Amino acid sequence: MQPVRPRRFACRALADEAAFQAIRAGVSIWLRVRIASIRQASVRRTIEFLPLHRSNFPDTTLYPNPHNDVPGIGSASGAHVNVVVAALTFQRSEALEELLEGLAALVIPEHCTVTFLIVDNDVDETARAIVEKWRFRIPGIAYAVEPRLGIPVARNHALDHARGQRADVLCFIDDDESPDRLWLIELVDCWRATGAELIGGPVRIAAPSPAVTSWQKFINTSLAARARAKEHDAARDARRGRCRTIVTNNFLCDLAFTARNNLRFDESLLVTGGSDTEFFRRAMATGCRAAWCPTAIVHERISGDRLSLRYQFRRGLNQSLTHFHLKHRQVTATLAVTTVVTAAVRAVLGLALLAVPIYGLRSLVTAVRSLGWAAGRVAALRGARSTLYAHAASEVSARDGEETGDQSTGRMQNF
Secondary structure (H helix, E strand, O other), X not given: OOOHHHHXXXXXXXXXXXXXXXXXXXXXXXXXXXXXXXXXXXHHOOOOOOOOOHHHOOOOOEEXXXXXXXXXXXXXXXXXXXXXXXXXXXXXXXXXXXHHXXXXXXOOOOOEEEEEEEEEOOOOOOOHHHHHHOOXXXXXXXXXXXXXXXXXXXXXXXXXXXXXXXXXXXXXXXXXXXXXXXXXXXXXXXXXXXXXXXXXXXXXXXXXXXXXXXXXXXXXXXXXXXXXXXXXXXXXXXHOOOOOOOOOOEEEEEHHHHHHOOOOOOOXXXXXXXXXXXXXXXXXXXXXXXXXXXXXXXXXXXXHHHOOHHHHHXXXXXXXXHHHHHHOOOOOHHHHHHHXXXXXXXXXXXXXXXXXXXXXXXXXXXXHHHHHHHHHHHHHHOOOOOOOOHHHHHHHHOOHHHOOOOOOOOEEEEO
């Protein structure tokens, strides 16, 4: 008689193999369904945003603060409005050309006087010739030099310029972006319809330069997919009455509100980045009403030097550092423990996403940014600070000793 034990083990092995195959098939089916749903959602995103109209701005789109009951000029839709559209630049000639082409093609809102301002944060005035070339297509464009280093300093220069022009609103756009032709109409109409003091809109990723490699094109595709997901989430949150941070890559602010509350960009954040995030948080703390305008769209063209996983990791790390220090002024033992645990979880999830890309094309950049975020949290506990824009600091600081004359104020020229 043959022993029963080997047969029992053989049966168990077969059962284990069958269970493993069933689990594997189940996971495979789940992943296919998940990816298919993501692709369908990407199609729905193109049709889910309602046309901009006063009736499309209920309280769920506006983020009101009960402490702010001061009416703004935006509530008077027929009033004449003075608008300043500003962009900061630093040695980015090709990108600036594309931005100016987009600004020249903008449709100007009714009952508005619009002026454009380029703030050059380079003492060598490398952007002057480019702006001068476009002065016939953009009448009244202003060119200003802000010799003091730093993005928040240049932003404050634009803020002071707009106030000096007695503008009603100030719009910001980045120098590597290009607006839709109706971008300004959508922002101003949203401001008029809602009376919001801060308004933001989506940023979509444009096709990269033809000169980049296939790998860089794939990273750009991943970034574009990530941007589409963020746009979808922002619109969903707006409908639910939740407020997302509004930053200066697509931005409108009510200057009367900023003047009443003495709001400026924090110039201590010279090379860390995040001064617009800090500005938004202080604005909300002082009673700001914010709104999201899903139809005010700008397109960002990412340069080749940023289309690498190394840069995306570093970007996530630096943003994590800045966010941590803006949120936490002092590190306690409890905060240190929770930060380490959450960073470890974020790192594990990032690695898992690399292995199993359940978010489709955006999985790659999302995973790398998550790993950078986790590394930034741990580095922040050790006192590290973001140096995202330190390269600009070193270039300008190296020339400080060679510059002569008073550089405490900027120089501005109108064309």
